Amino acid sequence: MATLVPPSPRHPQGLIPSGELWLPRASLSACLRGTIVRTTVGYSLSDAQRINRFPATPLCSLSWWFEGRSEALVADRPDAVPDLHSPREAYPGRWVLAGPQTRPSASYCAEPTHAMMVMFMPDALHQLTGIEPEALTDRMVDAQTVLPRDWIAMCEDVQRQLDNAARMDCLESFLEPCWQACRPTQRLSTQRYGDWAVHLAQRAAISGPGRSLRQLERRIKRWAGLPLRELRGFGKAEQAFFDALAAESLHGAVPWADVAASAGFSDQPHLCRVTRRITGFAPQALFDGICTEEPFWVYRIWT
Known part of the structure:
Protein backbone atom coordinates (compact mmCIF):
# COMPACT_ATOMS: atom_id res chain seq x y z
CA MET A 1 0.00 0.00 0.00
CA ALA A 2 0.97 3.67 -0.03
CA THR A 3 3.79 4.71 2.30
CA LEU A 4 3.48 7.65 4.69
CA VAL A 5 6.70 9.68 4.61
CA PRO A 6 7.94 10.36 8.18
CA PRO A 7 7.81 14.00 9.33
CA SER A 8 11.00 15.94 8.71
CA PRO A 9 13.29 16.13 11.77
CA ARG A 10 13.97 19.72 10.67
CA HIS A 11 10.34 20.79 11.11
CA PRO A 12 10.37 24.44 12.30
CA GLN A 13 9.47 25.13 15.91
CA GLY A 14 6.07 26.72 16.47
CA LEU A 15 4.48 25.45 13.24
CA ILE A 16 1.86 22.71 13.29
CA PRO A 17 2.97 19.26 12.03
CA SER A 18 -0.25 18.76 10.10
CA GLY A 19 0.92 17.99 6.56
CA GLU A 20 1.39 14.41 5.38
CA LEU A 21 2.98 13.09 2.20
CA TRP A 22 1.98 9.60 1.05
CA LEU A 23 4.06 7.92 -1.64
CA PRO A 24 2.28 5.45 -3.94
CA ARG A 25 2.80 1.71 -3.97
CA ALA A 26 5.50 0.62 -6.42
CA SER A 27 3.02 -0.53 -9.08
CA LEU A 28 1.63 3.02 -9.29
CA SER A 29 4.90 4.96 -9.13
CA ALA A 30 4.67 6.02 -12.79
CA CYS A 31 1.04 7.06 -12.34
CA LEU A 32 1.01 9.02 -9.06
CA ARG A 33 3.65 11.48 -7.87
CA GLY A 34 2.26 11.44 -4.34
CA THR A 35 -0.67 12.41 -2.15
CA ILE A 36 -0.75 15.42 0.17
CA VAL A 37 -3.01 15.42 3.22
CA ARG A 38 -3.53 18.47 5.42
CA THR A 39 -5.58 18.89 8.59
CA THR A 40 -5.89 21.94 10.80
CA VAL A 41 -8.58 20.35 12.96
CA GLY A 42 -7.72 20.82 16.63
CA TYR A 43 -5.23 23.65 16.04
CA SER A 44 -5.59 27.36 16.70
CA LEU A 45 -4.42 29.44 13.72
CA SER A 46 -4.28 33.14 12.99
CA ASP A 47 -5.90 34.41 9.78
CA ALA A 48 -2.49 34.66 8.11
CA GLN A 49 -1.74 31.05 9.01
CA ARG A 50 -4.91 29.85 7.28
CA ILE A 51 -3.41 30.59 3.85
CA ASN A 52 -2.03 27.66 1.83
CA ARG A 53 0.58 28.41 -0.84
CA PHE A 54 1.12 26.12 -3.82
CA PRO A 55 3.71 26.32 -6.60
CA ALA A 56 3.00 26.11 -10.30
CA THR A 57 3.14 22.45 -11.29
CA PRO A 58 3.07 20.19 -14.34
CA LEU A 59 0.95 17.70 -12.37
CA CYS A 60 -2.80 17.16 -12.37
CA SER A 61 -4.61 16.75 -9.06
CA LEU A 62 -7.83 15.41 -7.59
CA SER A 63 -8.94 16.83 -4.23
CA TRP A 64 -11.30 15.81 -1.43
CA TRP A 65 -12.45 17.70 1.70
CA PHE A 66 -13.41 15.58 4.73
CA GLU A 67 -13.96 18.51 7.11
CA GLY A 68 -14.26 22.19 6.33
CA ARG A 69 -13.60 23.69 2.91
CA SER A 70 -11.06 25.86 1.08
CA GLU A 71 -11.50 28.96 -1.05
CA ALA A 72 -9.19 30.13 -3.82
CA LEU A 73 -7.38 33.43 -3.25
CA VAL A 74 -7.46 35.44 -6.47
CA ALA A 75 -4.51 37.70 -7.30
CA ASP A 76 -5.31 41.04 -8.87
CA ARG A 77 -2.44 40.65 -11.37
CA PRO A 78 -0.81 37.57 -12.96
CA ASP A 79 2.51 38.38 -11.25
CA ALA A 80 1.01 39.23 -7.82
CA VAL A 81 1.07 37.00 -4.75
CA PRO A 82 -2.41 36.64 -3.16
CA ASP A 83 -2.79 37.61 0.49
CA LEU A 84 -5.52 37.97 3.12
CA HIS A 85 -7.01 40.97 1.31
CA SER A 86 -7.33 39.18 -2.03
CA PRO A 87 -10.79 38.22 -3.32
CA ARG A 88 -11.90 34.66 -2.60
CA GLU A 89 -13.68 32.21 -4.87
CA ALA A 90 -15.32 28.91 -3.98
CA TYR A 91 -13.81 25.85 -5.59
CA PRO A 92 -16.17 24.09 -8.01
CA GLY A 93 -17.93 20.95 -6.93
CA ARG A 94 -17.60 18.46 -4.12
CA TRP A 95 -14.38 17.03 -5.59
CA VAL A 96 -12.05 19.16 -7.69
CA LEU A 97 -9.95 18.08 -10.65
CA ALA A 98 -7.12 20.45 -11.57
CA GLY A 99 -4.82 20.42 -14.56
CA PRO A 100 -1.21 21.60 -14.84
CA GLN A 101 -0.79 25.07 -13.37
CA THR A 102 1.58 27.57 -14.99
CA ARG A 103 1.30 30.05 -12.10
CA PRO A 104 1.52 29.68 -8.31
CA SER A 105 -1.76 29.65 -6.41
CA ALA A 106 -3.06 30.09 -2.88
CA SER A 107 -6.14 29.10 -0.91
CA TYR A 108 -7.71 30.05 2.40
CA CYS A 109 -9.45 27.88 5.00
CA ALA A 110 -11.78 29.95 7.16
CA GLU A 111 -12.51 27.00 9.47
CA PRO A 112 -10.66 23.87 10.59
CA THR A 113 -10.16 21.78 7.45
CA HIS A 114 -9.08 18.25 6.59
CA ALA A 115 -8.34 17.76 2.89
CA MET A 116 -6.48 15.41 0.55
CA MET A 117 -4.90 16.11 -2.85
CA VAL A 118 -3.80 13.24 -5.10
CA MET A 119 -1.19 14.28 -7.65
CA PHE A 120 -1.27 12.46 -11.00
CA MET A 121 1.35 12.49 -13.70
CA PRO A 122 -0.64 14.21 -16.48
CA ASP A 123 0.14 11.63 -19.15
CA ALA A 124 -1.02 8.90 -16.75
CA LEU A 125 -4.31 10.70 -16.09
CA HIS A 126 -4.77 10.90 -19.87
CA GLN A 127 -4.14 7.16 -20.20
CA LEU A 128 -6.56 6.35 -17.37
CA THR A 129 -9.48 8.63 -18.22
CA GLY A 130 -9.06 9.90 -21.78
CA ILE A 131 -9.03 13.48 -20.43
CA GLU A 132 -6.43 15.60 -22.22
CA PRO A 133 -4.42 17.63 -19.69
CA GLU A 134 -4.09 20.46 -22.21
CA ALA A 135 -7.85 21.08 -21.82
CA LEU A 136 -7.35 21.45 -18.05
CA THR A 137 -4.22 23.62 -18.05
CA ASP A 138 -4.65 26.47 -15.54
CA ARG A 139 -8.19 25.25 -14.73
CA MET A 140 -9.96 23.65 -11.77
CA VAL A 141 -13.26 21.90 -12.52
CA ASP A 142 -15.98 19.94 -10.77
CA ALA A 143 -14.67 16.37 -11.02
CA GLN A 144 -18.20 15.00 -11.35
CA THR A 145 -18.62 16.81 -14.69
CA VAL A 146 -15.56 15.29 -16.40
CA LEU A 147 -14.50 12.00 -14.76
CA PRO A 148 -15.88 8.62 -15.87
CA ARG A 149 -18.72 7.14 -13.83
CA ASP A 150 -16.56 4.52 -12.10
CA TRP A 151 -14.19 7.27 -10.97
CA ILE A 152 -17.05 9.16 -9.36
CA ALA A 153 -18.01 6.00 -7.47
CA MET A 154 -14.38 5.75 -6.31
CA CYS A 155 -14.46 9.37 -5.12
CA GLU A 156 -17.55 8.55 -3.05
CA ASP A 157 -15.87 5.46 -1.60
CA VAL A 158 -12.79 7.47 -0.61
CA GLN A 159 -15.02 10.11 0.99
CA ARG A 160 -16.62 7.47 3.22
CA GLN A 161 -13.36 6.05 4.64
CA LEU A 162 -12.53 6.81 8.26
CA ASP A 163 -8.79 7.56 8.14
CA ASN A 164 -6.05 8.53 5.70
CA ALA A 165 -4.55 5.05 5.41
CA ALA A 166 -7.95 3.59 4.49
CA ARG A 167 -8.49 6.40 1.97
CA MET A 168 -5.17 5.69 0.28
CA ASP A 169 -5.87 1.95 0.18
CA CYS A 170 -9.30 2.58 -1.36
CA LEU A 171 -7.84 4.92 -4.00
CA GLU A 172 -4.94 2.67 -4.95
CA SER A 173 -7.02 -0.52 -5.02
CA PHE A 174 -9.18 1.21 -7.64
CA LEU A 175 -6.29 2.64 -9.66
CA GLU A 176 -3.97 -0.37 -9.73
CA PRO A 177 -5.94 -2.66 -12.10
CA CYS A 178 -6.89 0.33 -14.28
CA TRP A 179 -3.25 1.37 -14.59
CA GLN A 180 -1.99 -2.15 -15.25
CA ALA A 181 -4.45 -2.36 -18.15
CA CYS A 182 -3.49 0.91 -19.85
CA ARG A 183 0.03 1.90 -18.81
CA PRO A 184 2.61 2.48 -21.58
CA THR A 185 4.99 -0.39 -22.28
CA GLN A 186 7.98 1.93 -21.86
CA ARG A 187 8.57 2.03 -18.10
CA LEU A 188 9.86 4.97 -16.07
CA SER A 189 11.80 4.18 -12.90
CA THR A 190 12.04 7.68 -11.41
CA GLN A 191 9.65 10.57 -11.07
CA ARG A 192 11.89 13.63 -10.89
CA TYR A 193 10.44 16.17 -13.33
CA GLY A 194 13.60 16.33 -15.42
CA ASP A 195 13.74 12.56 -15.92
CA TRP A 196 10.03 12.44 -16.68
CA ALA A 197 10.37 15.15 -19.36
CA VAL A 198 13.13 13.13 -21.05
CA HIS A 199 11.02 9.98 -20.84
CA LEU A 200 8.02 11.79 -22.31
CA ALA A 201 10.08 13.07 -25.24
CA GLN A 202 11.37 9.55 -25.92
CA ARG A 203 7.84 8.13 -25.80
CA ALA A 204 6.58 10.80 -28.18
CA ALA A 205 9.35 9.95 -30.63
CA ILE A 206 8.30 6.31 -30.93
CA SER A 207 4.51 6.70 -30.61
CA GLY A 208 2.37 6.86 -33.72
CA PRO A 209 3.15 8.26 -37.16
CA GLY A 210 5.08 11.47 -37.64
CA ARG A 211 8.56 12.29 -36.37
CA SER A 212 8.87 16.01 -37.04
CA LEU A 213 9.66 18.33 -34.15
CA ARG A 214 6.26 19.98 -34.44
CA GLN A 215 4.44 16.64 -34.32
CA LEU A 216 6.46 15.55 -31.28
CA GLU A 217 5.72 18.83 -29.48
CA ARG A 218 1.99 18.48 -30.20
CA ARG A 219 2.01 14.92 -28.89
CA ILE A 220 3.81 15.93 -25.69
CA LYS A 221 1.50 18.89 -25.08
CA ARG A 222 -1.58 16.70 -25.59
CA TRP A 223 -0.28 14.17 -23.05
CA ALA A 224 1.15 16.59 -20.50
CA GLY A 225 -0.76 19.83 -21.00
CA LEU A 226 2.45 21.87 -21.32
CA PRO A 227 5.18 22.16 -23.98
CA LEU A 228 8.44 20.28 -23.47
CA ARG A 229 10.36 23.50 -22.82
CA GLU A 230 8.21 24.27 -19.77
CA LEU A 231 8.47 20.71 -18.50
CA ARG A 232 12.26 20.95 -18.67
Whole structure:
Protein backbone atom coordinates (compact mmCIF):
# COMPACT_ATOMS: atom_id res chain seq x y z
CA MET A 1 0.00 0.00 0.00
CA ALA A 2 0.97 3.67 -0.03
CA THR A 3 3.79 4.71 2.30
CA LEU A 4 3.48 7.65 4.69
CA VAL A 5 6.70 9.68 4.61
CA PRO A 6 7.94 10.36 8.18
CA PRO A 7 7.81 14.00 9.33
CA SER A 8 11.00 15.94 8.71
CA PRO A 9 13.29 16.13 11.77
CA ARG A 10 13.97 19.72 10.67
CA HIS A 11 10.34 20.79 11.11
CA PRO A 12 10.37 24.44 12.30
CA GLN A 13 9.47 25.13 15.91
CA GLY A 14 6.07 26.72 16.47
CA LEU A 15 4.48 25.45 13.24
CA ILE A 16 1.86 22.71 13.29
CA PRO A 17 2.97 19.26 12.03
CA SER A 18 -0.25 18.76 10.10
CA GLY A 19 0.92 17.99 6.56
CA GLU A 20 1.39 14.41 5.38
CA LEU A 21 2.98 13.09 2.20
CA TRP A 22 1.98 9.60 1.05
CA LEU A 23 4.06 7.92 -1.64
CA PRO A 24 2.28 5.45 -3.94
CA ARG A 25 2.80 1.71 -3.97
CA ALA A 26 5.50 0.62 -6.42
CA SER A 27 3.02 -0.53 -9.08
CA LEU A 28 1.63 3.02 -9.29
CA SER A 29 4.90 4.96 -9.13
CA ALA A 30 4.67 6.02 -12.79
CA CYS A 31 1.04 7.06 -12.34
CA LEU A 32 1.01 9.02 -9.06
CA ARG A 33 3.65 11.48 -7.87
CA GLY A 34 2.26 11.44 -4.34
CA THR A 35 -0.67 12.41 -2.15
CA ILE A 36 -0.75 15.42 0.17
CA VAL A 37 -3.01 15.42 3.22
CA ARG A 38 -3.53 18.47 5.42
CA THR A 39 -5.58 18.89 8.59
CA THR A 40 -5.89 21.94 10.80
CA VAL A 41 -8.58 20.35 12.96
CA GLY A 42 -7.72 20.82 16.63
CA TYR A 43 -5.23 23.65 16.04
CA SER A 44 -5.59 27.36 16.70
CA LEU A 45 -4.42 29.44 13.72
CA SER A 46 -4.28 33.14 12.99
CA ASP A 47 -5.90 34.41 9.78
CA ALA A 48 -2.49 34.66 8.11
CA GLN A 49 -1.74 31.05 9.01
CA ARG A 50 -4.91 29.85 7.28
CA ILE A 51 -3.41 30.59 3.85
CA ASN A 52 -2.03 27.66 1.83
CA ARG A 53 0.58 28.41 -0.84
CA PHE A 54 1.12 26.12 -3.82
CA PRO A 55 3.71 26.32 -6.60
CA ALA A 56 3.00 26.11 -10.30
CA THR A 57 3.14 22.45 -11.29
CA PRO A 58 3.07 20.19 -14.34
CA LEU A 59 0.95 17.70 -12.37
CA CYS A 60 -2.80 17.16 -12.37
CA SER A 61 -4.61 16.75 -9.06
CA LEU A 62 -7.83 15.41 -7.59
CA SER A 63 -8.94 16.83 -4.23
CA TRP A 64 -11.30 15.81 -1.43
CA TRP A 65 -12.45 17.70 1.70
CA PHE A 66 -13.41 15.58 4.73
CA GLU A 67 -13.96 18.51 7.11
CA GLY A 68 -14.26 22.19 6.33
CA ARG A 69 -13.60 23.69 2.91
CA SER A 70 -11.06 25.86 1.08
CA GLU A 71 -11.50 28.96 -1.05
CA ALA A 72 -9.19 30.13 -3.82
CA LEU A 73 -7.38 33.43 -3.25
CA VAL A 74 -7.46 35.44 -6.47
CA ALA A 75 -4.51 37.70 -7.30
CA ASP A 76 -5.31 41.04 -8.87
CA ARG A 77 -2.44 40.65 -11.37
CA PRO A 78 -0.81 37.57 -12.96
CA ASP A 79 2.51 38.38 -11.25
CA ALA A 80 1.01 39.23 -7.82
CA VAL A 81 1.07 37.00 -4.75
CA PRO A 82 -2.41 36.64 -3.16
CA ASP A 83 -2.79 37.61 0.49
CA LEU A 84 -5.52 37.97 3.12
CA HIS A 85 -7.01 40.97 1.31
CA SER A 86 -7.33 39.18 -2.03
CA PRO A 87 -10.79 38.22 -3.32
CA ARG A 88 -11.90 34.66 -2.60
CA GLU A 89 -13.68 32.21 -4.87
CA ALA A 90 -15.32 28.91 -3.98
CA TYR A 91 -13.81 25.85 -5.59
CA PRO A 92 -16.17 24.09 -8.01
CA GLY A 93 -17.93 20.95 -6.93
CA ARG A 94 -17.60 18.46 -4.12
CA TRP A 95 -14.38 17.03 -5.59
CA VAL A 96 -12.05 19.16 -7.69
CA LEU A 97 -9.95 18.08 -10.65
CA ALA A 98 -7.12 20.45 -11.57
CA GLY A 99 -4.82 20.42 -14.56
CA PRO A 100 -1.21 21.60 -14.84
CA GLN A 101 -0.79 25.07 -13.37
CA THR A 102 1.58 27.57 -14.99
CA ARG A 103 1.30 30.05 -12.10
CA PRO A 104 1.52 29.68 -8.31
CA SER A 105 -1.76 29.65 -6.41
CA ALA A 106 -3.06 30.09 -2.88
CA SER A 107 -6.14 29.10 -0.91
CA TYR A 108 -7.71 30.05 2.40
CA CYS A 109 -9.45 27.88 5.00
CA ALA A 110 -11.78 29.95 7.16
CA GLU A 111 -12.51 27.00 9.47
CA PRO A 112 -10.66 23.87 10.59
CA THR A 113 -10.16 21.78 7.45
CA HIS A 114 -9.08 18.25 6.59
CA ALA A 115 -8.34 17.76 2.89
CA MET A 116 -6.48 15.41 0.55
CA MET A 117 -4.90 16.11 -2.85
CA VAL A 118 -3.80 13.24 -5.10
CA MET A 119 -1.19 14.28 -7.65
CA PHE A 120 -1.27 12.46 -11.00
CA MET A 121 1.35 12.49 -13.70
CA PRO A 122 -0.64 14.21 -16.48
CA ASP A 123 0.14 11.63 -19.15
CA ALA A 124 -1.02 8.90 -16.75
CA LEU A 125 -4.31 10.70 -16.09
CA HIS A 126 -4.77 10.90 -19.87
CA GLN A 127 -4.14 7.16 -20.20
CA LEU A 128 -6.56 6.35 -17.37
CA THR A 129 -9.48 8.63 -18.22
CA GLY A 130 -9.06 9.90 -21.78
CA ILE A 131 -9.03 13.48 -20.43
CA GLU A 132 -6.43 15.60 -22.22
CA PRO A 133 -4.42 17.63 -19.69
CA GLU A 134 -4.09 20.46 -22.21
CA ALA A 135 -7.85 21.08 -21.82
CA LEU A 136 -7.35 21.45 -18.05
CA THR A 137 -4.22 23.62 -18.05
CA ASP A 138 -4.65 26.47 -15.54
CA ARG A 139 -8.19 25.25 -14.73
CA MET A 140 -9.96 23.65 -11.77
CA VAL A 141 -13.26 21.90 -12.52
CA ASP A 142 -15.98 19.94 -10.77
CA ALA A 143 -14.67 16.37 -11.02
CA GLN A 144 -18.20 15.00 -11.35
CA THR A 145 -18.62 16.81 -14.69
CA VAL A 146 -15.56 15.29 -16.40
CA LEU A 147 -14.50 12.00 -14.76
CA PRO A 148 -15.88 8.62 -15.87
CA ARG A 149 -18.72 7.14 -13.83
CA ASP A 150 -16.56 4.52 -12.10
CA TRP A 151 -14.19 7.27 -10.97
CA ILE A 152 -17.05 9.16 -9.36
CA ALA A 153 -18.01 6.00 -7.47
CA MET A 154 -14.38 5.75 -6.31
CA CYS A 155 -14.46 9.37 -5.12
CA GLU A 156 -17.55 8.55 -3.05
CA ASP A 157 -15.87 5.46 -1.60
CA VAL A 158 -12.79 7.47 -0.61
CA GLN A 159 -15.02 10.11 0.99
CA ARG A 160 -16.62 7.47 3.22
CA GLN A 161 -13.36 6.05 4.64
CA LEU A 162 -12.53 6.81 8.26
CA ASP A 163 -8.79 7.56 8.14
CA ASN A 164 -6.05 8.53 5.70
CA ALA A 165 -4.55 5.05 5.41
CA ALA A 166 -7.95 3.59 4.49
CA ARG A 167 -8.49 6.40 1.97
CA MET A 168 -5.17 5.69 0.28
CA ASP A 169 -5.87 1.95 0.18
CA CYS A 170 -9.30 2.58 -1.36
CA LEU A 171 -7.84 4.92 -4.00
CA GLU A 172 -4.94 2.67 -4.95
CA SER A 173 -7.02 -0.52 -5.02
CA PHE A 174 -9.18 1.21 -7.64
CA LEU A 175 -6.29 2.64 -9.66
CA GLU A 176 -3.97 -0.37 -9.73
CA PRO A 177 -5.94 -2.66 -12.10
CA CYS A 178 -6.89 0.33 -14.28
CA TRP A 179 -3.25 1.37 -14.59
CA GLN A 180 -1.99 -2.15 -15.25
CA ALA A 181 -4.45 -2.36 -18.15
CA CYS A 182 -3.49 0.91 -19.85
CA ARG A 183 0.03 1.90 -18.81
CA PRO A 184 2.61 2.48 -21.58
CA THR A 185 4.99 -0.39 -22.28
CA GLN A 186 7.98 1.93 -21.86
CA ARG A 187 8.57 2.03 -18.10
CA LEU A 188 9.86 4.97 -16.07
CA SER A 189 11.80 4.18 -12.90
CA THR A 190 12.04 7.68 -11.41
CA GLN A 191 9.65 10.57 -11.07
CA ARG A 192 11.89 13.63 -10.89
CA TYR A 193 10.44 16.17 -13.33
CA GLY A 194 13.60 16.33 -15.42
CA ASP A 195 13.74 12.56 -15.92
CA TRP A 196 10.03 12.44 -16.68
CA ALA A 197 10.37 15.15 -19.36
CA VAL A 198 13.13 13.13 -21.05
CA HIS A 199 11.02 9.98 -20.84
CA LEU A 200 8.02 11.79 -22.31
CA ALA A 201 10.08 13.07 -25.24
CA GLN A 202 11.37 9.55 -25.92
CA ARG A 203 7.84 8.13 -25.80
CA ALA A 204 6.58 10.80 -28.18
CA ALA A 205 9.35 9.95 -30.63
CA ILE A 206 8.30 6.31 -30.93
CA SER A 207 4.51 6.70 -30.61
CA GLY A 208 2.37 6.86 -33.72
CA PRO A 209 3.15 8.26 -37.16
CA GLY A 210 5.08 11.47 -37.64
CA ARG A 211 8.56 12.29 -36.37
CA SER A 212 8.87 16.01 -37.04
CA LEU A 213 9.66 18.33 -34.15
CA ARG A 214 6.26 19.98 -34.44
CA GLN A 215 4.44 16.64 -34.32
CA LEU A 216 6.46 15.55 -31.28
CA GLU A 217 5.72 18.83 -29.48
CA ARG A 218 1.99 18.48 -30.20
CA ARG A 219 2.01 14.92 -28.89
CA ILE A 220 3.81 15.93 -25.69
CA LYS A 221 1.50 18.89 -25.08
CA ARG A 222 -1.58 16.70 -25.59
CA TRP A 223 -0.28 14.17 -23.05
CA ALA A 224 1.15 16.59 -20.50
CA GLY A 225 -0.76 19.83 -21.00
CA LEU A 226 2.45 21.87 -21.32
CA PRO A 227 5.18 22.16 -23.98
CA LEU A 228 8.44 20.28 -23.47
CA ARG A 229 10.36 23.50 -22.82
CA GLU A 230 8.21 24.27 -19.77
CA LEU A 231 8.47 20.71 -18.50
CA ARG A 232 12.26 20.95 -18.67
CA GLY A 233 12.05 24.24 -16.78
CA PHE A 234 10.17 22.53 -13.96
CA GLY A 235 12.88 19.87 -13.92
CA LYS A 236 15.66 22.41 -13.50
CA ALA A 237 13.72 24.27 -10.80
CA GLU A 238 13.12 21.05 -8.85
CA GLN A 239 16.81 20.16 -9.10
CA ALA A 240 17.72 23.63 -7.80
CA PHE A 241 15.32 23.22 -4.87
CA PHE A 242 16.91 19.96 -3.73
CA ASP A 243 20.43 21.28 -4.34
CA ALA A 244 19.61 24.28 -2.15
CA LEU A 245 18.35 22.03 0.64
CA ALA A 246 21.54 19.99 0.50
CA ALA A 247 23.73 23.11 0.53
CA GLU A 248 21.82 24.58 3.48
CA SER A 249 22.24 21.34 5.43
CA LEU A 250 25.99 21.30 4.81
CA HIS A 251 26.86 24.98 5.10
CA GLY A 252 23.98 26.67 6.93
CA ALA A 253 23.51 29.04 3.98
CA VAL A 254 22.69 28.62 0.31
CA PRO A 255 25.21 29.71 -2.37
CA TRP A 256 22.57 30.59 -4.93
CA ALA A 257 25.02 31.22 -7.78
CA ASP A 258 26.43 27.71 -7.35
CA VAL A 259 22.93 26.22 -7.11
CA ALA A 260 21.92 27.99 -10.32
CA ALA A 261 24.94 26.68 -12.19
CA SER A 262 24.59 23.07 -10.97
CA ALA A 263 20.89 22.97 -11.92
CA GLY A 264 21.54 24.18 -15.47
CA PHE A 265 20.49 27.85 -15.24
CA SER A 266 22.47 30.43 -17.18
CA ASP A 267 23.09 32.50 -14.04
CA GLN A 268 21.60 33.43 -10.66
CA PRO A 269 19.14 36.03 -12.05
CA HIS A 270 17.80 33.33 -14.39
CA LEU A 271 17.17 31.09 -11.37
CA CYS A 272 15.45 34.00 -9.58
CA ARG A 273 13.12 34.67 -12.52
CA VAL A 274 12.10 31.02 -12.82
CA THR A 275 11.61 30.65 -9.05
CA ARG A 276 9.37 33.72 -8.97
CA ARG A 277 7.35 32.42 -11.90
CA ILE A 278 6.82 29.02 -10.26
CA THR A 279 6.38 30.03 -6.60
CA GLY A 280 5.74 33.79 -6.56
CA PHE A 281 8.85 34.39 -4.45
CA ALA A 282 12.58 34.96 -4.92
CA PRO A 283 14.70 31.94 -3.89
CA GLN A 284 15.83 33.27 -0.50
CA ALA A 285 12.35 34.59 0.36
CA LEU A 286 10.92 31.18 -0.51
CA PHE A 287 13.52 29.46 1.67
CA ASP A 288 12.78 31.81 4.56
CA GLY A 289 9.04 31.16 4.20
CA ILE A 290 9.57 27.40 4.26
CA CYS A 291 11.57 27.75 7.48
CA THR A 292 9.32 30.17 9.36
CA GLU A 293 5.78 30.49 7.94
CA GLU A 294 2.76 28.18 8.19
CA PRO A 295 1.38 28.81 4.65
CA PHE A 296 4.46 27.14 3.10
CA TRP A 297 3.64 23.75 4.66
CA VAL A 298 3.27 22.07 1.26
CA TYR A 299 6.91 22.87 0.44
CA ARG A 300 8.08 21.56 3.82
CA ILE A 301 6.60 18.10 3.45
CA TRP A 302 8.58 17.58 0.23
CA THR A 303 11.84 18.13 2.13
